[in-house]
Amino acid sequence: MITVEELSKRYGAHQSVDRVSFQAQPGSVTGFLGPNGAGKSTTMRMMTGLTPPSAGRSTILGVPYAELPNPGRHVGVLLDASAQHNGRTGREILRLGATVMGLRRQRVDEMLQIVGLSGDEGDRRVGNYSLGMRQRLGIAHALLGDPQVLILDEPANGLDPAGIHWMRGLLKSFADRGGTVLLSSHLLHEIEVIADHLVVIGRGVIVADGSKAELLNAAGTLVRALDPDALARCLDVSGYTYQTSPDGAYVVDATREQIATATAQHGVVVTELRGADGAGLEDMFLQLTAEDAREKVTA
């Protein structure tokens, strides 16, 4: 279990992370979602003792990361796959990790096999690895000590479609065996498939936190009409709040029945009416972070 309580980080005048609190539970995959620069990496670095927080605290398995004895045996961390030593081979990096954690040497070969790196690739210098190979090595390193918790920052970066499929299966089975997985991404579709629980961050602030089902249900009802302006007037008069979705539909904070009644009363011809969850996590994500988006979403 991971607990983050009011974590904050300020760099000069810039508040990168602002009183972030959430939990990641055992037996599930928690997706940590946010647009570029939202504060995901900074939060994860604070959780793993690499960046001192300006305020707040976080614990993993009940204690701060820095207080875990032999942390690699409890928490597997992959924050930056490019940060590995370029002059060492993949096998050397894993051997070093195994020695530090007090693991048997065979564990290294097992891990190379699990992450799909061949013996020959294991003997190549990391400087010659592709990004996907670095990610695989980073995941091998995170899993090396057979931890109960995984903290992975954008692990899908650089993986090919087969690699993403493989990683999805690996993380799901880790969680199914009772492990806790916290996984950051801006790859919304990746998270939508894999995560049971979602924590969404925008400009350093948590904007949504809940089970995937809860958040998608809370996304409201999507309605589209022949005359969008007439629909907007109808929703205004009926007192329903709504947002315009990127493709010109309206996402309304009301049930389908309420909207059908209102549009019928006002003679608005509806061409589409359904739960906004069908629109997927991306719409919800764009709505929740619309204020923060670098590219403004237009219909």
Ligand SMILES: Nc1ncnc2c1ncn2[C@@H]1O[C@H](COP(=O)(O)OP(=O)(O)OP(=O)(O)O)[C@@H](O)[C@H]1O
């Ligand atoms: N060492 C630092 N000094 C100053 N500002 C920093 C530092 N590290 C991060 N920041 C700022 O903190 C904010 C959050 O950055 P962070 O890397 O946590 O975002 P992110 O959500 O991981 O983004 P991305 O998806 O692009 O990786 C950014 O505005 C970034 O410029």
